[in-house]
Amino acid sequence: MMCKKRRREKNFRKNGGTILKHQRVRIFSEAELEKATNNYADDQKLGEGGFGSVYKGVLIDNTLVAVKKSKGVDKAQMNEEFQMEMSIVSQVNHKNVVKLLGLCLETKVPLLVYELISNGTLFKHIHDKGSQILASWSNRLRIASEIALALNYLHSLADPPIIHGDVKSVNILLDNKYTAKIADFGASVLLSTDKTIIAEKIQGTLGYLDPEYLMTGVLTVQSDVYSFGVVLVELLTGEKPNSISSSGEKHNIIQHFISALETNNLFKILDFQTTDEGEMDEIEDVAELAKACLNSMGVNRPTIKKVSDELAKLNDHNQKSWTQQNSNETDSLLGETSQSPRRKVDHEPMTPSQTVISLQIENYTDSI
Template sequence: MEGLLLEKQLSSGEVNVEKIKLFTSKDLDKATDKFSIDRILGQGGQGTVYKGMLSDGRIVAVKKSKIVDGGEVGQFINEIVILSQIIHRNVVKLLGCCLETEVPLLVYEFIPNGTLSQYIHHPNEEFCLTWEMRLRIAIEVAGALSYLHSAASFPIYHRDIKSSNILLDEKYKAKVADFGTSRSVSIDQMHLTTLVHGTFGYLDPEYFQSSQFTEKSDVYSFGVVLAELLTGQKPVSLMRSQESRSLATYFLLSMENNLPFDILDSQVMKDGRKEKITAVANLAVRCLNLYGRNRPTMKEVAVDWREFNCQLELRLMFNKFSQRSDVSKLRK
């Protein structure tokens, strides 16, 4: 039934067929050792992801729905439709799917270094998430979201941006993943939903109240990720006071009270330049504005970031040149 539904969409032109390979159930059984528990990479609300090896030696990730119901299967089909339209280096690549099983199976490129959430909230001695890495990952995610909102064939709203949906590849570059609840919409259209989707702690409060999801809702979630990268704290924590259990609220209160450096992650304080940290913190505040109309677009975020980096690099070059000139004068 679900396979027929997907086949119908494949033939309707909604899915870019040239990019989607159809795998057999035999292929994926063999690739995952019959979906062995030893091959499980992760589990979430939509399904379980297994590590697999194809007959040509490629390592892949295979996503299988947990629950056989229309909603879950619909999300899988939606993910195929969305990802078949996307070509971006910072978005996880869908390689294909299988229609022969009870629910469709999705096959992705394998991203080896886990999720951003793991590195922020469970740091280890072997690998350190430096300030420069945090900044680069944030810039890459901003670029991916800007592309989804402004440069894809139709604007695409992710609807579940969070640090656990940002994967890191072999070079620790960001790959935005999990498009099951995403939507492709007409330009200037707001997506009205009867059921609010997303993750508590990242949810746009405006969307929560109105059920109207816009591109600015993704901007809010991105702001929470920025706050995570800056502070190293979880989006929701019972360890904080009741009014500050939400990281967004805690972060905004700290900024309002001019205490941002009191809550920063120790690695950020150790590595980062105050000027750049302050700029990123101010950007997070703009993204976390309670009113969507006052938030920047992701395109504006990406452009502002490029301009800021260029200005900062020029300033640093000028300072180095000035210091060299001062040294030359002293020598004379």
Template sequence: MGVDLESSSGGGGGGGNTTQRSGNCLVIGLALLFFVLGVWGLIKFIKKRRKIIRKRDFFKRNGGLLLKQQLSTEEGSNVETTSKIFSSKELEKATDNFNKNRVLGQGGQGTVYKGMLVDGRIVAVKRSKVLDEDKVEEFINEVRVLSQINHRNIVKLMGCCLETEVPILVYEHIPNGDLFKRLHNDSDDYTMTWEVRFGIAVEIAGALAYLHSAASTPVYHRDVKTTNILLDDKYRAKVSDFGTSRSISIDQTHLTTHVAGTFGYLDPEYFQTSQFTDKSDVYSFGIVLVELITGEKPYSVVRLDENRGLASHFNEAMKENRVLDIVDSRIKEDYLEVTIEEDEEEEMPMEMNIDDSWSIDMTAPASLFDSLPTLGVEPLVPQRTWS
């Protein structure tokens, strides 16, 4: 019986040890789990903290404090401003983390994405490639100036984000793409009639006149071209892409800068002197007009060497009195009808001469649009030539 008790006692002790070992393992396991979770949480917190600090640093470096102050000052004044400062989180959500399927277009300045804000508004989000740190103050000034621009033929700047390495701009979304693609579209369903083209020309002229003379601070666009003219759902023109634009003081007549712009639209005098004036924008506008009339691209290797630039090609046709030969065949009938009617009324026909630029300004009455009381320029005077 003693043996049985001893045996029974020994068996009970073994079971207790097993239970104790199991309990110890559970405690150790839970401790390890909490340790791992703690380390993971700490790492996550540190990363989040670093991200917040990085965003704050980018915001300061990109002039966010200055811009915020300027916008708040304008809110308390009579200056109307419609821009806001977006967070990077807002724009990531709007563009589905800058999904490549949302890309509307790409260029030298950066990539444009289609986005939708939380209030349902569709926007175009421009993510620039680079920004010279020395130009941050100028960039902020441009955002401030553009935030005050309110013209129906200029794409509205809705705001910007400064929490990223390179600032992001947010514009209203224009659904019909750019004028270049529409103008050079060979589709049978062709919408670019002479009436539409003429209306677009008038609207671009009005927008440039506003920038040069009516904006609170005069602005030189510096890259007027058909790819920077967007078309809304009713084919109204919207001047866009102010990535190279510069604001100037009222009494300033020119800017001396590194040459910026697009070959084929570039003012030759600006190219030679690096001095940009309002006439330089007007020269580029003239190339756009010729592009609208002829349907030809600003530069083509198909044309003869001396006439590969559209300005030279057009001037050659003017000298040889064969302008009608280079009018876009898709609008020639309507174009002829308009010019004949104007001739019968003893008014100036709708043609021009570009000896590489004109001595005009966008606010004077235009001979090209002299049937319209609100626009026009002085007679076109040849002034600039390539040497």
């Protein structure tokens, strides 16, 4: 027990605990997180990536958390990635970015403790055909707009600016209200004044990776724009970036999408249906935005601010149209109710069945 205690204290000091314990970040003990995750039981595992695994935990005050635990294969590399992720997420504060709750510094590679996002990944909802959240175009458009807002914050409003470096549907989580939140900053970098980073190694996920970054090793904010374009295509088509056809051949959804858009066959490859002309116009606008984001040359892609502004405008228009349509339906219902024969209270008392019908109409009208 004494050896274990000394090991924890040594790790705590090595991981900067002496300084961090005075910062505005919660420091968790190793024992506290082991208890919260039932000693990292398999049935608590939420997901796994290059850095390690993420486990669901319940703290002693019943707060639900997600604990990111390193695989610990290359401890030096993992520690470097942890330090980078910690330095980034500890300064980020945006409603569409997953919030860091605290750290555990008693392990060789520290643990990150995030808020638990309850409804899983966007990837799961796109590719699990049983999910209903993406059945409507309005939800797809809203989620796309929220992702773009978060990226615009990282690129333009964070100080210093941040390149996420691994934008993909697996790294976008949906909370209990299905609000989108960007997660996993393991491949992220802080930007210098020249807005570019020459990477020592290529990081990211094939299918979402900017081809220009792949060829040159130069990472820019426009690399995130390309990856976001891939996510937009995924949201529109319901297809994975590099899927395999029934014949076993690789199917490049990006090329297929651009070809369909250029030959006026966009609506044949959508993952959802709509007959609303206003929505169809919005879908075409978003498809054109996605195509612009997927330009092979970063300099020719729109900035994420321009993309975010355009999506926000489309989303606002969509919400106003929905509200107006709902209002018209309500007016129609109230109009029909007001034109129905009125009873004379003094002379024609209602029967029990009439009373029930009247109450149902009043309650329904009040709820509207």
